Amino acid sequence: MTQLETKTIMSTPYQRPVVEKGYANQTLHVELSRPEITIKPVTDKMKEVFVGGKGFDLWLLWQAVNGNTKWDDPENEICISAGPLGGTPGYPGAGKSIVTTISPTTGSVMDSNVGGYFGPYLKFCGFDGLEVQGKAAGGDMVLLIDGVEEKIELLEMKGLSDYSEEITETLTAYFGQGNPKSISVVSSGPGAKNTRIGILNFSWYDPKRKKARYKQAARGGVGTVFAHKGLKAIVARWDTVTMELNKPADPSLLKEVAREHSKEIVALDSKQNEMAIVGTAHLVDIMNEFDLLPTKNYQYGSHPEALNIGHEVFKRLFDPGFDGCWVGCTVSCAHCVREFIPLTGPYKGKKVFVDGPEYETLAGCGSNLGIFDPHTVLEMNFYCDTYGLDTISVGTGIAFVMECFERGLINASHTGGLDLSFGNRASALELVHQMAEGRGFGKIVGQGIRRMKETFSRDFGADTAVMKDIGMEAKGLEFSEYVTKESLAQQGGYGLALKGPQHDEAWLIFLDMVENLMPTFEQKAEALHWFPMFRTWFGLCGLCKLPWNDIVPEDNDQTEEPAKVMKHVNWYAQFFSAVTGRKVTGDDLIRMSEGVYNFQRIFNLRMGFGRREHDDIPYRAVGPVTVEEYESRRERYDSQLRDEHHVDIDGMSTEEKLKLLRKFREERYERLKDAVYSRRGWTKDGIPTVETVKRLGIDFPEVLEVLKNA
Secondary structure, eight states: OOOOEEEEEEEEEOOOOOOBTTBOSEEEEEETTTTEEEEEEOOHHHHHHHOSTHHHHHHHHHHHOOTTOOTTSTTOEEEEEOOTTTTOTTSTTOOOEEEEEEOTTTSSEEEEEEOSSHHHHHHHTTOSEEEEESOOSSSOEEEEEETTTTEEEEEEEETOOSSHHHHHHHHHHHHHTTOGGGEEEEEOOHHHHHSSOBOEEEEEEETTTTEEEEEEEOGGGHHHHHHHTTEEEEEEEOOOOOGGGGOOSOHHHHHHHHHHHHHHHHHHGGGTTOHHHHGGGHHHHHHHHTTOSOBTTTTBSOOTTGGGGSHHHHHHHSOOSOOOSSTTOSSOOOOEEEEEOOSSSTTTTSOEEEEOOOHHHHHHTTGGGTOOOHHHHHHHHHHHHHHTBOHHHHHHHHHHHHHHHHTTSSOTTTTTTOOOOTTOHHHHHHHHHHHHHTOHHHHHHTTOHHHHHHHHHHHHOOOHHHHHHHOOEETTEEOOSOOOTTOHHHHHHHHTOSSSSOTTSOOOHIIIIISOOOOSHHHHHHHHHHHHHHHHHHHHHTOOSHHHHTSOOTTGGGSSOGGGOHHHHHHHHHHHHHHHOOOOOHHHHHHHHHHHHHHHHHHHHHTTOOSGGGGOOOGGGTSOOSHHHHHHTHHHHHHIIIIITOOOOTTOOHHHHHHHHHHHHHHHHHHHHHHHHHHHTBOTTSOBOHHHHHHTTOOOHHHHHHHHHO
């Protein structure tokens, strides 16, 4: 084990409360600058309005910052909460946490969900939420929350590696005291210090492989905020996990609904997506088949070599065995590759352990770069994790760079001699190393696409209009990995998402394009109300969304609303009632989420965002930008112009058809905004009305003040 020099900066004993009906009924505030620890009560009103998880995070962050707070200001916080259902063993997907902060990439509120054991352990240690504020004087600080010995310590630990993998291994052994399963570590790496797209790794211990593994809170630079505060890690220590720890209101109902949901997953997963064998890697094959797999910066939706990074390949590469990131989760989708040997970087020639890749990494760091070699994607996956870099922002960012390079917007003199043509595996990996080290052209790429566009225009003379169309970011956040040109529903799912284009708020691409469950404009607009609200509910409660609609009942397609998987919605209502004692229906879950969702929209407004103009998306997400894109699907687009828009296109050039199609599609997206805003109870400018906030019980004086000044 690494030799450590440990100095205690602060040590505070506390009395750990018993969790009641899913709540510890208090939160922990750690101020690093002084340093200082404060324990705050959780009120009944807070539970009623904000529920837990992301709701608690938003409420705590709202009170800590103001409309002028920047991501690197000391008052900005890292907030973490699991929610009242989080930490329930045996219920599929009940180990999630939500991390919330003011983002370095968007300048507004960012939330990122993550698996691993930290959130549940935090609650069992006695805290429904954690706020970390201020900035530590040193750069080697470790915060320990020890629920076994009932103490909170801030430690300066010199000798820790800069790499997240090694930090996690070292601290798991150091604090585990022979019981590594008792430890969960939150850490990042040098990429978080040197870019704006840093992640946080949340660990759990895998006893079969005798290895501390991790999941990522990856979006919007949450790890960058963490690193800026001088933190090396946060550690939670807890002992045995049982269903009784949450002290549910109705234990028998909880056991019954958990058993039913788990039993269904075990029976049906092997017949549907094989999540327990390949996880989300199965999506590569499906997206490629339906022309939805991002290829060469979202220009195209499929490729003949796509299956080289798909289901069957990773069925062979993944190490077999149980791979759940929480106790007793039967989805078991957290797969890994053992004894992988990188060809570049500090681990060159050494055997390493790779957690993943999942679909987003396969598409972002694979097909979107024109790379169809699984070993290159694995190497990028490994280094992004241990460097603390978001694979989505890395993949989407490099894809943008590669298209700029191939179109002559930038050249080798700008890239430090790197040939950044699509498919260049060596250059893509080199950029990852440069990003992590804050050097060369990678230093520019690590700032994200929004700032790259500014730099390329100002310093290299690149065409601003072209970059606006092909730079796949909105609100400052890079797009996740779906081609949305033919899916108006997913265009809205990306553009209207509160934090930026991340699929966890409204993953409608599958329902819209694969299953065709929302064919009309009206159905798409309605879906952009219901689905973001229900998906928000998972973040309030500490749950993973995959058990809801990735494995569905055998008769689901025969139900009245198959897209919603109402059998599971009703199970979740029972789950919530069983733990909290609040008797709810499926409709009540939507109502809970509406309050928090609208509060977050108003939070964005307070930060200078949250209006109609901020819901714009690059045209590449709406339709074909270039002649090559149009010609690649000419029959499709010609047919749409003739049959849907009733245009006589005989004799038109491709450029003329391209321009006309763009006009129709941009108008349709604006109509979608109007329809969704109206359904959500917002103004034409996308601002919640006073009537809406009163209906939802979030009409606090400070909320009304923001709306008054909007």
